[in-house]
Structure formats: structure tokens, C-alpha cells
């Protein structure tokens with residue numbers, strides 16, 4: 001049965017007094033890399049049609065949702081565990097919007113105090129804000145006792161952003177549509193990534209805009225075959241190559257590396273030319289492949305073992321091109337209650 005309703009109703013709704021029993025609920029949700037990203041033309045909603053393969057990486061955002069004091073009742077507040085000038089804590093923050101959307105959809109009026117611990121680089125193309133939203137939906141659903149089921153939570157997540165449903169689901173999955181219609185992908189084994197962090201973030205809309213400009217000039221999206229021959233992106237994105245699904249099924253890291261692809265990479269290179277160098281430094285130091293993650297500017301380098309990971313981190317730091325490196329394993333699970 002659905003617990004959602006289209007429009008919140010003011011008084012006389014028994015669900016407004018419904019509440020879970022915990023004083024606080026803590027949820028972790030992962031960031032992601034895109035193993036494959038093929039971009040088609042923008043639809044009427046302004047969003048580009050995508051085929052993408054997400055993989056959740058062990059770079060974890062934590063949201064604690066606390067029951068409010070009686071005086072504060074009804075507000076949604078947000079604090080950052082480590083203050084950060086570029087992360088807003090007002091109603092524009094995706095975590096606050098997530099709590100507000102769940103409250104509206106279920107008729108809850110009790111409010112919540114959210115505390116966010118961020119580990120995913122901001123504006124890095126790794127869906128950190130989306131992870132915050134996914135974690136908040138999950139945490140508030142438990143704190144408020146709203147019992148919204150997984151599929152319905154995914155539908156709410158999709159209203160918040162294209163990458164939010166994946167952060168709920170985690171592991172490895174194909175995204176269609178805006179990237180929000182998900183199909184889990186079977187796989188075995190684990191992978192090790194080195195992430196090359198950029199000193200400044202890139203805004204996703206800017207990267208899609210540059211992609212459109214490059215396509216209009218006759219740019220080629222690359223081996224996925226979705227590149228245009230002038231006059232804009234093809235209507236439909238390319239399918240996930242069978243070689244990639246097979247590599248994931250068998251856990252073959254070398255074969256997986258050969259199939260990594262990102263149609264947005266050329267746009268990210270065009271906006272930040274140094275990213276092309278970051279890719280060559282990582283590959284020169286032993287990464288099987290390195291690609292821009294999502295809309296960038298993080299570059300994700302797939303490495304065969306921990307020793308190579310160390311070499312790649314060292315080479316990237318020595319290059320002076322990156323603000324830092326992280327090594328993460330993948331895939332990991334989606335948003336989950338941890339306390």
C-alpha cells in the first residue's frame with residue numbers, strides 16, 4: 001500500500017502524529033563513479049537522455065536525523081559536522097529538500113534536525129549531494145516511522161535529482177532516462193579505484209552545455225558510437241556494451257578497464273584542459289584506465305592492485321595537477337541505517 005499522497009492536507013490527518021521510536025537515526029550512503037556514460041539529446045524537460053553504468057564507491061556520506069525539541073518542532077535544520085563554506089545549510093541544500101519532500105509526501109509535520117558528515121568531494125562528479133539526499137530520505141523515513149517502501153522512496157529520490165535513486169540502491173546498476181531509471185547489474189568481485197581530486201569543482205549543467213556545443217560543432221562522443229556527425233547529439237544514447245556487462249559478471253578488471261567510457265569527458269577536458277594530463281599521468285603510473293567521473297572534474301583511475309594504487313597516488317601528487325587523491329574500493333551497498 002502506498003503511504004504517499006500528492007498534496008499535504010493540514011489538519012485531521014492521523015499520519016501527522018505518526019512517529020518512529022528512535023531519538024536519532026544514522027544513515028550512510030555512498031558516492032559513485034560512472035563506468036559508462038552515453039549521452040543523447042536533451043528532452044523537453046531539459047535533461048539529456050542517458051545510458052549510464054553507476055558503481056557505488058566506499059566514499060561515504062553520513063546523515064544523522066535527530067528528533068527535535070518541542071520548541072523547534074516542525075522545522076528542518078541542517079548542520080555540517082565540519083563546516084564548509086561551499087556547502088549551503090539552508091533550504092537549498094539537497095538534504096533539506098529531501099526531508100521536506102518526504103514530509104510533504106507523507107503528511108508529517110514534526111520536522112527534523114539533520115547533521116551531515118561529508119566525505120565525497122563537493123561538485124566532483126561523484127554524487128555527494130545526491131548521497132546526502134538519499135541518506136536523508138532513508139533516515140527520516142525511519143525516524144518519522146513513515147514506512148515508505150523502497151520503490152516509492154526511489155520515485156521521490158528521482159524528483160530530487162537524477163543521481164539520487166542510485167545512491168539509495170548502490171552496488172552497480174544501469175541508469176536510463178535521466179539516469180534515474182535503474183536496473184541492477186550482476187557482478188562479482190571488487191575493484192580498486194584511485195580518485196584524482198581537482199582543486200575546483202565543475203557545475204554539472206555547465207558540462208552538459210559544453211557537451212551540446214561540442215556536438216553542434218560535429219564532435220564525436222567516442223567509442224560508444226553515440227557521437228554526432230554534426231548538428232547535435234543523437235536522439236538516443238548508446239547501449240551498455242556487452243563486453244562491459246560480461247567483464248562485470250566475471251569480475252575481470254582488465255576487460256572492464258577496456259570498456260570504460262564517458263561521453264562527457266571531452267566537454268570536461270574542454271572546460272579543464274589539465275584533466276587530460278591527469279588521465280595520462282594516472283595511466284603512465286600503471287592505472288589500467290583513467291576516465292573523468294560523471295561530469296567531472298574528478299578523474300577515476302582503475303588500478304589492478306594496492307601497490308599500483310600507491311604508485312598512481314604518488315605520481316598524481318608529484319604532478320602538481322591534483323588537490324589530493326583517494327583510494328576507494330567498490331562496489332558498496334546503497335543507503336543503509338547504521339545507528
Ligand code: C5P
Nearest residue numbers: 046047048050161162163178204205208
Ligand atoms: O538532476 P541533477 O540536479 O543532478 O542535474 C543537474 C543538471 O545537470 C540538470 O539541471 C541539467 O542541466 C544537467 N543534466 C542533464 N541531463 C541529465 C542529468 C543532468 O542535462 N540526464
